[in-house]
Amino acid sequence: MEKIAIIGLSCLFPDANNPEQFWQNISQGKDSTSSVTVDEMGVNPTIFYDSVKGQPEKFYFRKGGFIRDFKFNPSEYNLPEKLLEGLDNSFKWSLYAAKQAIIDSGYQDNSNILSKCGVILGALSLPTKFSNQLVSPIYQQTMNGAIAELLQDQDFHLAGLPTTAKPALHNANICGFPAALIAQAFSLSSTHFCIDAACSSSFYAIKMASHYLNSGKADLMLAGAISCTDPLFLRMLFSGIQGYPDNGISSPLDRKSRGLVTAEGIGMVVLKRYSDAVRDGDRILATVCGNGLSNDGKGKHLLSPNSKGQTLAFKRAYTEAQLSPQTIDYMECHATGTLLGDTTELNSIKTFFGQHQAAPLMGSAKANVGHLLVAAGMVSLTKAILSMSHDTIPPTINVTEPLEDENNVISPEKIVTTPTPWPNNSVKKYAALSAFGFGGTNSHLIIEQTKNEG
Numbered sequence: 001m002e003k004i005a006i007i008g009l010s011c012l013f014p015d016a017n018n019p020e021q022f023w024q025n026i027s028q029g030k031d032s033t034s035s036v037t038v039d040e041m042g043v044n045p046t047i048f049y050d051s052v053k054g055q056p057e058k059f060y061f062r063k064g065g066f067i068r069d070f071k072f073n074p075s076e077y078n079l080p081e082k083l084l085e086g087l088d089n090s091f092k093w094s095l096y097a098a099k100q101a102i103i104d105s106g107y108q109d110n111s112n113i114l115s116k117c118g119v120i121l122g123a124l125s126l127p128t129k130f131s132n133q134l135v136s137p138i139y140q141q142t143m144n145g146a147i148a149e150l151l152q153d154q155d156f157h158l159a160g161l162p163t164t165a166k167p168a169l170h171n172a173n174i175c176g177f178p179a180a181l182i183a184q185a186f187s188l189s190s191t192h193f194c195i196d197a198a199c200s201s202s203f204y205a206i207k208m209a210s211h212y213l214n215s216g217k218a219d220l221m222l223a224g225a226i227s228c229t230d231p232l233f234l235r236m237l238f239s240g241i242q243g244y245p246d247n248g249i250s251s252p253l254d255r256k257s258r259g260l261v262t263a264e265g266i267g268m269v270v271l272k273r274y275s276d277a278v279r280d281g282d283r284i285l286a287t288v289c290g291n292g293l294s295n296d297g298k299g300k301h302l303l304s305p306n307s308k309g310q311t312l313a314f315k316r317a318y319t320e321a322q323l324s325p326q327t328i329d330y331m332e333c334h335a336t337g338t339l340l341g342d343t344t345e346l347n348s349i350k351t352f353f354g355q356h357q358a359a360p361l362m363g364s365a366k367a368n369v370g371h372l373l374v375a376a377g378m379v380s381l382t383k384a385i386l387s388m389s390h391d392t393i394p395p396t397i398n399v400t401e402p403l404e405d406e407n408n409v410i411s412p413e414k415i416v417t418t419p420t421p422w423p424n425n426s427v428k429k430y431a432a433l434s435a436f437g438f439g440g441t442n443s444h445l446i447i448e449q450t451k452n453e454g
Contacts, residue, residue, distance in 0.1 A: 014067060053239070213271060220270065252336060253342060295440050296440025325353050328360040359409045393419070
């Protein structure tokens with residue numbers, strides 16, 4: 001399989017509308033998480049907040065990573081402005097990120113190549129703000145009578161959701177429509193769809209996009225993932241599965257961390273066959289040389305990660321790349337901050353990398369922006385590419401009691417907690433990125449960057 005060149009990059013992450021702002025934030029060790037507001041939730045968060053974990057119809061954690069002060073200009077897209085006004089942020093962010101990635105690739109004015117460009121977008125199959133507003137009246141109509149009868153109160157009515165705009169019916173198509181909208185806006189090919197592979201969606205999207213390129217079905221591909229779930233629903237969900245830290249501490253790769261911080265955002269890349277990118281003189285940001293996917297199979301529980309599945313993803317990635325794990329200079333871990341998740345990942349790294357006498361530097365940007373769920377891999381990829389380009393690895397923040405293992409595959413010295421020069425001064429740099437999702441959906445991506453390429 002031919003390697004795949006990354007020739008365009010864009011992002012919309014908490015506190016960052018582009019990769020340059022994101023780099024400035026993480027290189028300074030900035031924490032871009034904060035408490036959810038009335039504007040984000042649509043109602044006063046204190047109504048549903050209870051600091052005691054396990055209370056019904058309550059969430060116990062208010063912190064998150066949010067997109068704020070984002071301005072969407074509908075006139076920039078070849079679509080009816082009336083349509084765009086009725087769409088929520090999942091669509092607007094998708095259009096914005098796609099446009100910025102295409103501009104970064106240098107192909108924004110090349111209609112011929114864009115007509116042969118597809119789109120694969122990871123999208124979470126959970127309600128958005130506007131999809132909730134569409135479904136809420138149906139839910140109320142169904143439930144009002146039943147609850148009134150149960151309470152023997154014929155005057156009972158469920159409270160309606162506050163609305164600031166009339167949502168278009170397209171908002172009901174949470175997963176499929178964002179990719180189709182991108183294709184329509186930029187006159188791309190008929191290859192466009194969304195996938196949900198949980199927290200591995202970013203690298204699954206890149207894997208599928210790479211297939212379209214290597215099979216000749218496309219000459220250019222947009223790939224990425226978006227996290228834009230209704231904040232109230234998301235908080236109720238993760239409070240229900242007790243994924244948030246009840247002690248308020250979320251510090252990936254730290255012993256004291258007891259949960260994750262959910263976040264929203266989007267990242268996208270433009271991909272091209274490596275030989276074509278070299279032929280056309282494209283600026284090559286990095287090259288995908290291995291992408292290992294796996295599933296845990298039968299395990300203890302749907303939400304319990306399995307080290308065997310993770311190490312299988314490692315093995316497949318290095319087999320595809322025809323590389324030894326010893327070549328990896330830096331690894332961006334999945335490291336969400338949950339005790340079970342981080343410990344399982346540590347065991348997987350210890351097992352696989354230990355077998356190969358490899359001990360790369362490692363870190364996690366989830367301490368900076370939170371866990372973007374399906375889009376988490378795009379944060380890792382953006383950080384890795386920018387770190388290579390700047391010859392510096394930003395610090396993983398808030399680590400005071402770093403995880404470690406007895407074989408020193410993972411040790412305090414290997415977890416990057418201060419700005420660190422890239423450890424390899426040779427022509428090629430290598431980074432590895434992990435993303436492990438609910439249900440045991442695993443991925444491990446290997447990228448390389450060649451000095452002065454493109």
